Amino acid sequence: MTELEEAVWSRLRRIPPGRVCSYGDLAEAIGRPGSARALGRLLSKNPEPIVTPCHRVVLSDGRLGGYMGGYERSSQKQELLEIEGVKVLEGVVVDFPRIRFRFPPEGSGP
């Protein structure tokens, strides 16, 4: 488990149910703005897809993006989100800017 991966999982676990963030948001939160695509690569090999809520990470325009290795399983990503109360229409998170989770500035946590 690399240090980068650990940083990613720990931030991911702080996103509450019913909220989502973008890959770019996550990248910024771990102090690596611009590495959104690289993070997607990491999430694609997420060892524990349920405990680590990688389904709460979507594209910056509100589209779902991939899940568990590719775009094929994004429907399952949608189901998980809807269970948490996130509405999705036509593969797009409804009202994405409003339910978007803002990561607290670094140092404000434990």
Add this chain to the structure above:
DNA sequence: CGATTGACCGCTA
């Protein structure tokens, strides 16, 4: 080592 790949992002036509 360099080259390629991928669950992305933002600008341009």
Add this chain to the structure above:
DNA sequence: TTAGCGGCCAATC
């Protein structure tokens, strides 16, 4: 407004 395209960074070949 909607497509397309290049750039980005970390892992893999």
